[in-house]
Amino acid sequence: xxxxxxxxxxxxxxxxxxxSTVTFxxxxxxxxxxxxxxxxxxxxxxxxxxxxxxxxxxRPLMVQFGDWVSHAVRGDLGPSWTMSExxxxxxxxxxxxxxxxxxxxxxxxxxLSAMLGIAAAVRGGWADRAIQVVSVAGFAMPNxxxxxxxxxxxxxxxxxxxxxxxxxxxxxxxxxAASLVLPVTSLVLSGIASASQQIRGAVIDALKQDYVRTLRxxxxxxxxxxxxxxxxNAMPAALTVLSVxxxxxxxxxxxxxxxxxxxxxxxxTVSAALIGDVxxxxxxxxxxxxxxxxxxxxxxxxxAWANPKVRMS
Amino acid sequence: xxxxxxxxxxxxxxxxxRHFVRSVLTNxxxxxxxxxxxxxxxxxxxxxxxxxxxxxxxxxxxxxAVAGDGYLLGGDGSGRDIxxxxxxxxxxxxxxxxxxxxxxxxxxxxxGLFAGFYGRKLDLVARWIADGIMALPALIxxxxxxxxxxxxxxxxxxxxxxMLSPGFFRLTRNLVxxxxxxxxxxxxxxxxxxxxxxxxxxxxxxxxxxxxxxxSIVAGIxxxxxxxxxxxxxxxxxxxxxxxxxxxxxxxxxxxxxxILWPGLAITATVASLVLLANAIRDRMQQGxxxxxxxxxxxxxxxxxxxxxxxxxxxxxxDLVVAYPANDGWREVVKGVSLSLRRGEVLGLVGxxxxxxxxxxxxxLGLLSxxxxxxSGSILFDGIDLGKSSEDEVRALRGKRIAYxxxxxxxxxxxxxxxxxxLVEPMMTVLGISRAEAxxxxxxxxxRVKLPDPERVFRAYPHEISGGMAQRVLIAGxxxxxxxxxxxxxxxxxxxxxxxxxxxxxxxxxxxxxxxAVMLVTHNFGVVADSCDRVAVMKDGRIVEINxxxxxxxxxxxxxxxxxxxxxxxxxxxxxxxxxxxxxMRA
Numbered sequence: 001x002x003x004x005x006x007x008x009x010x011x012x013x014x015x016x017x018x019x020s021t022v023t024f025x026x027x028x029x030x031x032x033x034x035x036x037x038x039x040x041x042x043x044x045x046x047x048x049x050x051x052x053x054x055x056x057x058x059r060p061l062m063v064q065f066g067d068w069v070s071h072a073v074r075g076d077l078g079p080s081w082t083m084s085e086x087x088x089x090x091x092x093x094x095x096x097x098x099x100x101x102x103x104x105x106x107x108x109x110x111x112l113s114a115m116l117g118i119a120a121a122v123r124g125g126w127a128d129r130a131i132q133v134v135s136v137a138g139f140a141m142p143n144x145x146x147x148x149x150x151x152x153x154x155x156x157x158x159x160x161x162x163x164x165x166x167x168x169x170x171x172x173x174x175x176x177a178a179s180l181v182l183p184v185t186s187l188v189l190s191g192i193a194s195a196s197q198q199i200r201g202a203v204i205d206a207l208k209q210d211y212v213r214t215l216r217x218x219x220x221x222x223x224x225x226x227x228x229x230x231x232x233n234a235m236p237a238a239l240t241v242l243s244v245x246x247x248x249x250x251x252x253x254x255x256x257x258x259x260x261x262x263x264x265x266x267x268x269t270v271s272a273a274l275i276g277d278v279x280x281x282x283x284x285x286x287x288x289x290x291x292x293x294x295x296x297x298x299x300x301x302x303x304a305w306a307n308p309k310v311r312m313s
Numbered sequence: 314x315x316x317x318x319x320x321x322x323x324x325x326x327x328x329x330x331r332h333f334v335r336s337v338l339t340n341x342x343x344x345x346x347x348x349x350x351x352x353x354x355x356x357x358x359x360x361x362x363x364x365x366x367x368x369x370x371x372x373x374x375x376x377x378a379v380a381g382d383g384y385l386l387g388g389d390g391s392g393r394d395i396x397x398x399x400x401x402x403x404x405x406x407x408x409x410x411x412x413x414x415x416x417x418x419x420x421x422x423x424x425g426l427f428a429g430f431y432g433r434k435l436d437l438v439a440r441w442i443a444d445g446i447m448a449l450p451a452l453i454x455x456x457x458x459x460x461x462x463x464x465x466x467x468x469x470x471x472x473x474x475x476m477l478s479p480g481f482f483r484l485t486r487n488l489v490x491x492x493x494x495x496x497x498x499x500x501x502x503x504x505x506x507x508x509x510x511x512x513x514x515x516x517x518x519x520x521x522x523x524x525x526x527x528x529s530i531v532a533g534i535x536x537x538x539x540x541x542x543x544x545x546x547x548x549x550x551x552x553x554x555x556x557x558x559x560x561x562x563x564x565x566x567x568x569x570x571x572x573i574l575w576p577g578l579a580i581t582a583t584v585a586s587l588v589l590l591a592n593a594i595r596d597r598m599q600q601g602x603x604x605x606x607x608x609x610x611x612x613x614x615x616x617x618x619x620x621x622x623x624x625x626x627x628x629x630x631x632d633l634v635v636a637y638p639a640n641d642g643w644r645e646v647v648k649g650v651s652l653s654l655r656r657g658e659v660l661g662l663v664g665x666x667x668x669x670x671x672x673x674x675x676x677x678l679g680l681l682s683x684x685x686x687x688x689s690g691s692i693l694f695d696g697i698d699l700g701k702s703s704e705d706e707v708r709a710l711r712g713k714r715i716a717y718x719x720x721x722x723x724x725x726x727x728x729x730x731x732x733x734x735x736l737v738e739p740m741m742t743v744l745g746i747s748r749a750e751a752x753x754x755x756x757x758x759x760x761r762v763k764l765p766d767p768e769r770v771f772r773a774y775p776h777e778i779s780g781g782m783a784q785r786v787l788i789a790g791x792x793x794x795x796x797x798x799x800x801x802x803x804x805x806x807x808x809x810x811x812x813x814x815x816x817x818x819x820x821x822x823x824x825x826x827x828x829x830a831v832m833l834v835t836h837n838f839g840v841v842a843d844s845c846d847r848v849a850v851m852k853d854g855r856i857v858e859i860n861x862x863x864x865x866x867x868x869x870x871x872x873x874x875x876x877x878x879x880x881x882x883x884x885x886x887x888x889x890x891x892x893x894x895x896x897x898m899r900a
Contacts, residue, residue, distance in 0.1 A: 015445045023457055030461035136592075140585035142537045144544055145577035148563060152570050210724040213680050217719075218739035218790055219712025232729045244447070251450035255541045259563070266453075270545050273456040281457040292448050306729060308774040 008300050012293035016286070020072075023285045024065050027278045028057075034276040038082060055081060068282070077283040082275055087283040090268060095287060097166065098257070098264035102249045105184045109191035109249075110242055116192065117199030121207065122226065131196050138193025143252050147186035147259040154182060164261035183260045187252055191245045195238075202237035206230040235306035243299045247292055333522075336597055343593030349586040353579070357403030364397035368553040377569035386575055389558065390565040398553035399575055405554050406536055406583070409470040413535035414528055416474025421481025422524070426512050428482070429489025436486070443479035451476045452541060459547055466548035470539055477531050484527050489516050522598050529591040533584040540580050555580050626693070627830045628654040628677070628798055633690035635669070635676045643688065646672045648854035650690075656797065659824060659831045661841035661862070663877070664851030670834045671720075673851070674800045677832075678717055679707040695797065712743045716796035718820075720803040722783035726775035733771035736790050743794050758789040762819060781812035785819065792823050799824070802834045817844060838881045842866065850874045 035051040036043060052058050056067070071078060077087035116134070119127035155163035161182055167175035206212070207230050215225050254266030261267070265284060272280035337343040356363055365383065375388035385396035424443075428436040454476065455469050462468040492498060493516070501511050542548060543556025550557065555576040562572035633650045636643035647669040654660050662670045675681045677692055679699060692699040694715065699707055711717075719725040727735055736755040740746060746754075752771075759767035762785040770778060770786065778786070784804065791799060801820065805813040821844055824831050833845060841848050841862060849859040850873065858871040869875045 011441070015448060018445065019449065023454075026458050026461045034460065136585050136588050137581075139533060139588050140537075140581045140583075142540055142544075142577070142580055144541060145559060145573070145580065148559065148566070148573045148577070152566060152573065156566060156570060208683075210719060210721060211727045213675075214717065214719050214725040214787065214790075215727065215735075215739070216680055216708075217678055217711055217715075217717035219708060219743040219794075220739050221742055222708075224738065224742070229727050229730070233727065235729075247448060247450050251452035254452050254456060255545060258545055269453055269456045273459040274546055276460045278460070281460075284453065285457050288450055288453055289448075292450070296448065308729060309776050 004304075005297065005300060008297055009293075012297065016289050016293060019289050020069075020282070020286055021065075024068060024282060025061070027281050028064055028068075029061055034081070034278060037276045072286065077286070078279040080272075080277055080280050082272075082277045083280075087279045090280060091265070091283050091287050094263060094265045094268045095291075097168075097262060098250070098253050098266060099291070100169070101180060101183060101187070101257075101262065101264065102246065102253055104180060105187040105191070105249050106242065106246050108184060109188045109195055109245060110238075112188070113192050113195035113199050113241075114238070116196040118203055118226070118231070120196070120200040121203035128200075131200060134189070135193045135197050138190040141189065142255075143186050143190055144255040144259050146189060147182065147256055150182045150186055151259070164259075166260070166262040166264075179260075179262075183256050183262060186256055186259070187249055190252070191249060195241045195245055198241045199234065199238050202234035203230055205237075206233040209233070232306055236303050239299050239303050239306070243296055246295050250288060250291070333597065337590075337593050340593050340597065342589050343597075346586040346589035346593060349582060350590060353403060353583050353586070354407060356400050357407050360400040360404055363400045364394070366394040366397040368398040368401040369393065369551065377565055377572070379569075387569070387572065389572060390561045390569070393553075395558070395572060395575055398558055399555070399579055401553045402555045402558060402576065403579070403583075405466070405552055406539060406580075409466055409539040410532045410535040412467055412470045413474040413477060413539075414532050416471050417477040417531050418481050418524070418528060420475060421478035421483075422485045422517075424478070425482040425485025426489060426516065429486040430493060430508065430512055430516070432490075439482065439486075443482050446476055447479045449476065452538065455538075455542060456545070456547075464547075464549050466539060466542060466554075469542060469547065470535060473535060473538060477534065480531060481524075481527055484523055488523060492516060522594060526591040526594050529587040529594075533587040536580060536584050536587075540576075625655055626653050627656045627658075627695055628652075628832070629691075629693040630673070630677065631691050631693075633673065633676060633692065634688040635672050635681065635685060636688045637682075637685050643686075645688070646685075646854055647676065650851070650854070650856050652849050652856060652859065654798065654830045654832060656830055657824075657828045658847065659833060659845045661845035661848035662832060662834045662851060663836060663838065663841055663848055665836060665877075668851040669854035670851045671802050674717075674802050674832065674834050678711065678715060678800060679704070680711075680717075712739050712796070713794045714796050715798045715800065716791035716794070718784075718788055718791045718799065718801040718804045721807045722780050722787055723775065723807075725787055726783055728775050730774075731771070732773050732775060732778070732786055736771075736786070736793060739790065740793050754793065755789075758793055759786070762786070762789045762823075763815075764789075781808055781816065784808060784812075784816055788816070788819060788823065792827060792829075795827050796829060799829045799831045800834070801831060803836070804833070805837075805840065806835075820844070838866075838878060850877065 035048045035055070035057070039047055039051060049058075056064060059067075068078065075088060077091070079086050080090055083090060116127060116131055120131050151163050154161045162179055165179060167179050169176040203226075207226070212225060212230065215229055216222075220229075250265075253264060254269055256262070257264045257266035258270055265288070268280065269284045271277075272284070338347060365385070370393065372388065372392045374392070375382075375384055375394075376392040377390060378384055378388035378392070380387045384394045386399065387395055389395050389398065424439050428439040451473060455473060458472060459469065462472065498511060498515055501515055506514075540554070540556035540559065543554045544560045544563075545556075546560060548554060548557065558576040559573060562569070562576065565572060630653065631651045633647055634645055635647035636645045638644075650669070650673050652660065652662075652673075662673065664670045672681070672685070675685070676687055677694075677699070681687075687700060690700075694710065697706075697710070699710075726732065733752065733755060736758065737748060737751040740751040740754060741748060744751075756767050756771055759770055764770050764782060764785050770782065775783060784807075788804075791801075799820075804820065805816050808816060817840060820831070820833075823829070831844075833840065835841060845862050847860065848862050848865050849856050850865075850871065851857070852873050858865065858869065858874050860870070865874065866878070869878055
């Protein structure tokens with residue numbers, strides 16, 4: 001168990017190093033126009049040169065990388081090129097917003113997919129058909145278009161929910177919840193589309209196992225066979241789906257935050273990408289990889305709980 | 314003999330290929346999806362003919378105009394024709410999707426073929442990279458790379474292709490691993506074909522259909538992500554795109570709300586057709602292996618009124634017919650079996666695989682595999698007609714009065730729970746006793762089935778004990794509530810020869826101790842001779858002979874029985890070979 005986790009952590013750190021390096025080479029290797037982007041069309045050549053030198057872009061790429069790494073390991077991701085705060089503090093204020101939204105979305109998705117998937121596995125019928133419809137609709141409808149339709153219906157036409165804007169939880173929990181209803185709804189549909197299908201398949205597989213017949217032959221109640229035994233054995237497959245969907249939702253949040261004007265990682269990334277605020281982009285990528293690695297380790301723990309064979313190895 | 318046949322098997326003739334395409338197209342979903350896709354692609358190709366206006370031409374008085382007056386779907390926020398932009402936008406969408414698909418497929422399939430075929434280190438490295446790429450939020454990476462890639466959306470879509478290549482990689486790798494040990498691949502090797510020829514000719518052909526499915530799925534993802542990037546403002550603003558149109562419509566949502574419908578509908582319809590087409594192909598591929606729905610026209614299970622069972626019979630099965638749904642109605646696996654058991658009697662049920670003996674046993678337990686049904690006949694247990702009892706009533710008998718010992722000990726313990734819990738839970742449910750009392754009894758039972766160190770076994774998980782120990786655990790579980798009837802389905806087949814005798818001894822001792830009736834399903838006459846009072850011989854779902862063991866061995870009445878007995882005597886050793894299980898059913 002310890003060795004297994006150690007392996008996953010090492011693998012995660014290797015991934016982090018590899019992705020940071022590639023990303024750095026890509027984004028810092030192409031900073032030719034950044035100074036002009038920031039200064040605007042009317043800047044003189046001297047001003048551009050001066051800014052390049054102030055940002056350290058006139059140094060060789062490897063020197064810049066060494067400099068970035070030596071600061072990054074101490075948690076210093078440098079100053080933003082376009083905002084008046086450091087990358088670390090910008091991330092610190094944005095990450096909780098995105099994480100809370102994505103976590104709620106993943107939880108909702110897990111709950112709804114499990115309900116739908118189990119119902120379809122056990123009963124078939126309407127639940128099966130619902131899964132078929134949702135799986136096509138959720139896949140084919142871009143989440144931001146769904147978001148736009150929701151804004152159009154519930155905010156513009158009906159005026160029930162706020163169209164845009166985010167209220168922090170500490171300011172007003174009820175307003176916070178209201179501001180998340182539409183974004184979370186737009187995020188979860190595509191997740192439910194794939195997760196419910198996979199959970200359905202995993203539960204059907206689990207119920208086909210020989211030990212299910214033996215448990216039933218011993219007089220164990222159908223409820224316990226399904227919810228205790230089959231579900232526990234379907235867990236590893238469901239957890240894999242959750243980890244894939246968590247990553248997908250982190251990406252999907254970028255567009256959804258734009259639609260609903262939510263000040264999270266996504267909107268930070270989009271504005272940094274459009275203007276070329278390279279340190280912010282580096283910071284976003286590194287932070288999200290760490291989040292993904294941590295979530296995957298958490299899922300490994302849950303997997304070990306559900307599957308004793310993993311725990312022992 | 315069959316090597317030559319199978320060597321040709323995976324290369325379908327051209328006519329078969331045409332047949333496959335036709336059968337996908339005759340499926341209504343497949344047809345509608347293909348037509349819709351064709352229309353969207355054609356309208357993108359012939360956009361200049363279909364678009365009445367230049368997609369970039371601005372008419373200032375038609376800003377956010379309603380439909381009509383030359384603008385079929387109205388004007389956008391800058392006064393451009395929405396319809397013209399819509400058909401032109403398809404071009405950029407399809408080109409982007411094409412780039413993504415081509416790059417994802419060529420990287421993924423190549424890597425998958427080599428990793429699957431050569432395996433080992435290459436496979437390990439490739440899998441780590443694939444897992445790593447899949448752990449990245451693609452949209453964020455594309456945003457981060459945007460400045461480096463420049464304003465062209467196509468470069469972004471090429472990078473996205475790299476990020477989607479793991480899907481193709483995994484698929485190809487798994488498929489190659491599945492086929493590379495097939496006989497026809499070995500045959501090709503022996504006949505001296507080079508690895509490259511084998512990979513391209515044999516393996517690539519056999520993985521083709523899943524590739525088509527993966528391609529349409531990836532194309533769908535690409536279209537959605539590309540529109541997302543364009544919606545965020547990436548890409549060339551002078552090109553009409555569906556995502557860009559949505560961005561424009563979003564900024565004018567209060568003035569001209571209907572404008573957000575058209576580009577979204579275009580994306581959704583296109584991607585939905587891709588998914589539905591993939592589903593149609595998948596359905597076509599799975600035909601045959603798929604679960605068949607129960608035919609509705611056939612009669613429900615009925616049990617005819619019967620003369621009262623003899624009072625000393627514990628189990629009285631009459632004219633039992635068990636069937637599973639097949640393409641052309643019901644396929645009967647048990648065709649009118651009658652047998653009976655007295656209290657304390659041991660009946661052997663003998664036959665080859667597929668003779669229907671296990672299905673007879675499952676029918677008595679009320680635990681047929683999904684889809685299976687008792688079509689006619691009756692099962693009387695201690696005077697209770699199981700066919701007329703509700704599921705709950707039958708369940709109340711299971712475990713308590715009718716118990717079951719399965720064939721494969723390791724597959725019959727839930728791998729996720731400790732052995733102790735798997736003994737304690739049924740006892741608490743069936744006997745309504747406390748957890749402490751159930752634990753005490755479980756430990757006693759484990760000791761009774763002669764397991765060394767019962768406490769350790771109680772705490773162990775199934776994967777920590779041997780097959781022989783697992784079978785003892787299962788026997789302990791079966792006799793936990795002192796049942797009247799024990800149904801043992803080939804209880805020794807999966808065990809080592811040395812363990813077989815011990816397990817049979819244990820079953821015999823327990824039978825005497827509890828005075829249970831035992832129905833011992835087996836294909837082994839040696840087991841029958843050792844343990845049974847009477848024996849029934851099954852063939853093709855029917856009982857061909859039923860008699861006392863000594864009489865049957867002395868004077869087998871049926872040719873089939875004679876043949877089975879002869880084969881035992883000739884071989885000396887009874888056979889322990891088990892043919893592969895088909896369609897999830899054992900018989």
